[in-house]
Amino acid sequence: MQYWLMKSEPADASIDDVLALPKQTIAWYGVRNYQARNFMRDVMRVGDGVLFYHSSCAEPGIAGIAEVASTAYPDDTQFDPNSKYFDPKATQETPRWVMVDVRALKKTRLLSLAEIRSLPALAEMRILQKGNRLSITPVSAVEWKCLMGLLK
DNA sequence: GCCAACGTTGGC
DNA sequence: GCCAACGTTGGC
Numbered sequence: 001m002q003y004w005l006m007k008s009e010p011a012d013a014s015i016d017d018v019l020a021l022p023k024q025t026i027a028w029y030g031v032r033n034y035q036a037r038n039f040m041r042d043v044m045r046v047g048d049g050v051l052f053y054h055s056s057c058a059e060p061g062i063a064g065i066a067e068v069a070s071t072a073y074p075d076d077t078q079f080d081p082n083s084k085y086f087d088p089k090a091t092q093e094t095p096r097w098v099m100v101d102v103r104a105l106k107k108t109r110l111l112s113l114a115e116i117r118s119l120p121a122l123a124e125m126r127i128l129q130k131g132n133r134l135s136i137t138p139v140s141a142v143e144w145k146c147l148m149g150l151l152k
Numbered sequence: 153g154c155c156a157a158c159g160t161t162g163g164c
Numbered sequence: 165g166c167c168a169a170c171g172t173t174g175g176c
Binding site: 007009032055056057060113132133135 | 172173174175
């Protein structure tokens with residue numbers, strides 16, 4: 001069992017948007033970073049815990065709890081010339097990018113980035129580290145437990 | 153809109 | 165394989 005923080009732009013897919021979908025599940029398309037891809041492809045397991053994080057918005061922070069709902073499979077937007085995620089070097093035979101399904105479990109209060117930053121117990125989180133841009137980062141079991149307490 | 157930080161690309 | 169140039173991310 002692993003834990004993750006996954007960034008989504010709420011203008012694109014907010015926690016409310018995902019909760020409104022059938023099965024409250026969304027395909028996490030559009031990851032175009034090798035490290036984040038490798039997390040999905042090589043490490044994620046169905047049932048892993050996910051912190052649903054809103055980024056690039058007025059109030060960045062953790063907005064909900066979710067879980068990994070599938071293993072990794074090819075992200076079909078890489079094959080679509082009309083998609084902004086199109087990758088001309090990817091082919092059906094050798095896909096380059098994958099995605100997983102993520103099931104939203106509940107909306108929480110917004111635990112803002114500023115509040116996360118203010119808590120010494122969470123100081124090691126990847127999203128707080130200088131220059132961090134990874135859209136998918138592992139969260140330790142200790143951090144997860146702390147966060148669950150804060151989001152109760 | 154700014155800009156620091158970082159990843160990717162491509163010429164050599 | 166180096167590294168400069170470029171593009172992207174994302175908080176502010």
